[in-house]
Amino acid sequence: MAQILTQTLRPPSVPLIAVDPYFSVWSAADRLYDEHTTHWTNKRNSMAGIIRIDGKPRRFMGKVDLADLARVNELPAMEQISVKVEPLTSTYVFEADGIELEAAFMTPLLQDDLELLSRPVSYMTFRVRSIDGKAHRVQLYIDLSAELCVHATDQAVTWSRAETGERVAAMRIGTEEQPILGRIGDDTRIDWGYVYLAVPQSEGLQTAIHSAKMRMRFADSGQLPEKDDEACPREAADDPVAMAAVFDFGETGEQPLSRYAIAAYDDIHAIEYFGKPLDAYWRKAGMTYEEMLNQAAEQYDELVVRCADFNRKLIHESTQAGGEKYADMLSLAYRQAIAAHKLVAGEQGELLFFSKENFSNGCIATVDVSYPSIPLFLHGNPELVKGMMRPIFKYAASEEWTFDFAPHDVGCYPAANGQVYGENKLEYQMPIEECGNMLIMAAAVCLYEGNAEFAREHWELLTRWAAYLKEHGMDPANQLCTDDFAGHLAHNANLSIKAIIGIGGYSILCSMLGDPEGEAYLTTAQEMADKWVETASAGDHYKLTFDSSPDTWSLKYNLVWDRLFGLHLFPTSVAEDEIRHYLAKQNEFGTPLDSRSTYTKADWLVWSASMATSKEQFEQLVEPLWHFLNETPSRVPFTDWYDTVSGKQIGFQNRSVVGGLFLPLLKAL
Helix, strand or coil: CCCCCCCCCCCCCEEEEECCCCCEEEECCCCCCCCCCECCCCCECCEEEEEEECCEEEEEECCCCCHHHHHHHCCCECEEEEEEECCCEEEEEEEECCEEEEEEEECCCCCCCHHHHHCCEEEEEEEEEECCCCCEEEEEEEEEEHHHHCCCCCCEEEEEEECCCCCEEEEEEEECCCCCCCCCCCCCCCCCCEEEEEEECCCCCEEEEEECCHHHHHHHHCCCCCCCCCCCCEECCCCCEEEEEEEEEEEECCCCEEEEEEEEEECCCCEEECCEEECEHHHCCCCCHHHHHHHHHHCHHHHHHHHHHHHHHHHHHHHHHHCHHHHHHHHHHHHHHHHCEEEEECCCCCEEEEEECCCCCCEECCHHHHHHHHHHHHHHCCHHHHHHHHHHHHHHCCCCCCCCCCCCCCCECCEECCCCHHHHCHHHCCHHHHHHHHHHHHHHHHHHHCCCHHHHHCHHHHHHHHHHHHHHCCCCCCECCCCHHHCCECCEHHHHHHHHHHHHHHHHHHHHHCCCHHHHHHHHHHHHHHHHHHHHECCCCECCECCCCCCCCECCHHHHHHHHCCCCCCCHHHHHHHHHHHHHCCECCECCCECCCCEEEHHHHHHHHCCCCCHHHHHHHHHHHHHHHHHCCCCCCCCCEEECCCCCEEECCCCHHHHHHHHHHCCCC
16 A cells, blocks of 8 residues: 655545535545545545556546446556645645656635635646656546536436637536525535536647546547537436546656646525525626636636745745644645635625535524634635625614624525524524624724724624623623533633623724723723633633632633733733643643533634743644544544544534634734
8 A cells, every 4th residue: 555655744634626615525535546536515526537658547536436337446546645735735646657647736715816716716737747767658537527516416417518719628517407596504515507627728638528437438548438428418326427638748758747627616696695696706897607717727827826825925924833733734724714605795796705604504604603713814814804794794783683682693505594593592592602703803803904994884783792791791691602512501701701802802993983982891891801810710720610610621712812902801820821721631632622521622722722822832732633633533624623532523524613723823913
């Protein structure tokens, strides 16, 4: 069995295509050819790759397990030498028969270019070169299956060629029914719109839309069918259809030769927003899908350079902040955090950035999912934080929302038509949690922009929520918080911190806007913090709840904003005592969330570690998270909820909250 030699971290799952909650393909295996590629929900979204070297076929991506295609499974695989995950790119290197193949999967999620970030395009680049001093004839086959555009494989699909002009050859597959925005829920895949495979025209290029049997035809002859499959439409599971391209590299020597393909998705409409369909952000100027594909091809060379430059800079910055293992984790988290969202333009052209609660409950624009994710976006582009908050402000200001605290969500993805969490029953609300989150997020985005006009636009709601925290936040009643999987909790000490920081954040906004009420709110926050220290103290640490025994404890992750905001409401000794206690309670794969269980949350673990006074302490606290990712038997996209003893996933995967791992990159204000 080949050994992976050059990658330090073994990712539990490698992002290949990472665009949005629907257009998402991963490799949950050590080697790209060990298993089928999958959607983040673990359902098959298969892509296949075969290379012919001097007429000898070898696999490098995916599997084929159909009985009549068993010979493809028996094809020898290239030896995978390495896999490297960088923020925007996942790169595999293979060797066989004197040839080195590099396969790079790049999604240009650059936050300083929002039209590009919202573009539903991912690039696959294939570079080949001789490594034995001899020339070799090389052909390379790739395909995308109909599984990428169906929720279930019993859905019928149709296919066609796309009109993209002379530069690009494009093919597409979509469901026959096309139920646009009709499927709502969590463990779902898109079944409307069209998946595309687009390739630049080049000498020797072959393309075909046909049953997966063409993989065998290529393996045997190097040729694709001359005509596209005519048995259209048919079920995705019935003699599966795929779009394929074959690149002819000709005689390949020591000088690398490169070809690329574009995987893309036209979702037609992206989000339903209070009863009206909205399109992806890139469409706001009226560009057609075909124009977008051509632009994506024209910009390929430029984007390769931009993405490589971004990768280098972010890896350097994260290594400086937390060491090489921390940099590995941010590289794995970056695309996932962004691609768990959909960026759209509202009716007035406003930016809206919708998260999906993946493998949780499917909620859209969830406040307590946005809150942990914002460090990545404050670091990259605060406009995206505003885009998260606007749907909540709109809903909270409507007659549909009757509570005097902030909502939890605005619906279930992709339908943002009003809160669905807990059937809107009072006992399932998160009053302190969401008020605190919205106030902290508002203060953070305004401080990072140096401008509070965004808060002014929503001042009535922010003032109402600050007043709510002032009245109810010191000693929270029995209620849920963002860690709702742990159940209701009264007198929650960490939730009280959130209320105190939320009030402090409101005082900052008052000061920025010249509102004299700010001083009174700051005084209130200080008085509450003083009382908190006295009530929560357990001697060498601070308790889980105000009324619990001194041997209870919890990660006080909300405290980190006291330093970032420059409020200094709590003595520095609070964080120092907590950090020592977290290290003392550490298990093999990290410090648990609290004293009730051995599971933890990756985002809160990093936030808590960020309160450390030394880089050494920080690395001590976060290194077990790296080991979890490297060793967990749970081969899923980065989960934020796992057991610190067994190293197994408890729940959640591919969530936006891993954006919280970027908090150490934020500067105190």
